[in-house]
Amino acid sequence: MAEEAATGVSNAELVERLMRSAHRLRRSSMKTLAPLGLTPAQERMLRLVSRGDAPWRMGELAARMGIVPRSATSLVDALEQTGLVLRAIDPDNRRSILVTLTDRGKDVQREMSQARAEAGEQLFAQLDDSERALLAELLDKVAPPETS
Numbered sequence: 001m002a003e004e005a006a007t008g009v010s011n012a013e014l015v016e017r018l019m020r021s022a023h024r025l026r027r028s029s030m031k032t033l034a035p036l037g038l039t040p041a042q043e044r045m046l047r048l049v050s051r052g053d054a055p056w057r058m059g060e061l062a063a064r065m066g067i068v069p070r071s072a073t074s075l076v077d078a079l080e081q082t083g084l085v086l087r088a089i090d091p092d093n094r095r096s097i098l099v100t101l102t103d104r105g106k107d108v109q110r111e112m113s114q115a116r117a118e119a120g121e122q123l124f125a126q127l128d129d130s131e132r133a134l135l136a137e138l139l140d141k142v143a144p145p146e147t148s
Contacts, residue, residue, distance in 0.1 A: 021123065024123055025119050025120065025123050028118075028119035028122055028123065029115055029116050029119035032115035032118055032119060033112060033115045036108060036111060036112065037082075038082075038108075039078075041065075041075055042075055042078055042079055043112060044065065045061065045065065045072070045075045045076065045079060046079060046084060046085070046101075046105060046108065046109055046112065047109065047112065048061060048064055048065060049061070049079075049085055049099055049100070049101055049105070050101055050105070050106070050109040055088070055098035055099060055100040056098065056099045056100075057090065057096050057097065057098060057099075058072055058073060058076065058096070058097045058099060059072075059096070061076070061099060076099055079105070083102055083104045083105070084101065084102060084104055084105035084108055085099050085100065085101055085102060085105050086099070086100050086101075086102055087099055088100070
């Protein structure tokens with residue numbers, strides 16, 4: 001409560017404002033991404049697979065997404081059926097499956113990045129450069145970027 005008295009904004013209000021902004025961003029992004037025909041979980045998996053230079057092991061994908069391996073397998077199945085990812089047996093451990101983007105997957109990932117950028121531009125259009133920099137700094141302070 002002392003925090004609220006000093007700033008006039010409670011932690012609950014900050015959470016509400018952040019969630020409202022995230023919801024607007026997601027809604028705008030989803031509208032732009034709809035033509036791609038991917039579920040939000042598939043889009044998240046595709047973004048994850050696109051990170052890094054090396055293929056991902058299925059177990060790593062599941063862990064990073066916070067889902068059970070069977071769910072990761074279902075997501076990769078769907079992405080593979082649409083030609084966005086390829087699966088291969090890990091030559092170093094034949095019990096492991098590696099997942100990589102196809103060229104089409106890379107194209108779709110670029111479209112997804114563009115859609116997110118457009119959604120962000122709509123949301124943050126009223127901010128000037130210094131306000132954007134301050135917002136980025138504050139967001140990094142409360143939720144530091146993950147390191148791989």
